[in-house]
Amino acid sequence: MKIISNPFELKEQLKGQKGSVGFVPTMGALHEGHLELIKNAKRENDFVVVSIFVNPTQFLEGEDLDKYPRRDEADKIICELAGVDILFFPSAQDIYANDEVKLEAPNVRGYILEGFTRPGHFSGVLTVVLKLLNIVSPAKAYFGKKDAQQLHLITLMVKQLFMSVEIVAVDTVRDKDGLAQSSRNVYLTPSQREAALKIPTALYSGAKLVSQGVVSVDEIRSKMLHLLSPLKVGYVAIVNRDFEPIKQIEIGNTIILIEALSGETRLLDNIWL
Structure with missing residues (x-):
């Protein structure tokens, strides 16, 4: 497994890749839910890329960005054992510039439910997912159904921006007691x-x-x-x-x-x- 942090290096690495590329974007602290995404990606593609990036633009002021669970070394081991081909591990400086072009979530569906109490959250989510999809250029990208509104908006973005990637929805993984893994x-x-x-x-x-x-x-x-x-x-x-x-x-x-x-x-x- 290769670990790459620079977006341009990753694009160059993938340029000559033969076969289909499956992509699993994550924020790390990997659990069985993430592994299910990876298993689906491996089953349906020739090559699998996983990203770990705690995206600052989807956290509002006062939310848990600074204390969001991070288990970087353990996550690297998990990805290697899961058979991931490339782990993309960028920093915020690798992904964002000082003067950013902004992508806005839809005025209605981006500001109901999660978006109502966290205005701007989905703009941050869509921006980073668009960037990651442009970097990796996968045939398929895998997202969990647990974050259903996020999944819907990402699917909507791909459709409305005429992007050449299939968004694959994967069922929620639960612990034995029924609690959704998070x-x-x-x-x-x-x-x-x-x-x-x-x-x-x-x-x-x-x-x-x-x-x-x-x-x-x-x-x-x-x-x-x-x-x-x-x-x-x-x-x-x-x-x-x-x-x-x-x-x-x-x-x-x-x-x-x-x-x-x-x-x-x-x-x-x-x-x-």
Whole structure:
């Protein structure tokens, strides 16, 4: 496995690469969810690039940029054992200039849900993903369904900017207790983790109601909110896959999303129906 930090060096390295390139962009602190992305990339491509970059432009003032989990040496070992061909490990100075061209998230879908409480967050996400895709020029890039709004906006960006890359959505990986894997889970104390299990419980309950014929979004959301108590809930949202609000469940075109705090740790999860 080669480790490269300079974008131009990586572009040069990939220029003569034969076969398809699969790309997995990450912020490090790798877990089984990231490994699932890598496994998919390896299965579907001849060559795999993983990036590790904690992107400063998607963190708002007062958020956890400085304390975001970093396990650089362990991550390098994980990537090598997973059979990654190139690990792209840039610094902020490698990615950003002093006077940047800016990419703005959509005015509506970029400023609802996550974007409502974190205005500008998705502009930072889309900017860095665009840069990384331009550097690597992969055939396919892999993203987890757990960050569903992010996945939707990246897919939208690729479509609207006429980019030649396929965005592949990979199912959420969960621990045995049902909690969606996240780098931020390390922040949770045992009691906070126990409380956090209310999130997958509420999602499964919502899905069960649908299987029993309940289609009213208001009824499902109300029952889920009751199950989430006493967590501090940012939102329980039920939308179609274009992230438009709906009043009734549409099987095959619905996502139920939760954002909630357990302790001070902000957790996201969702279920696709």
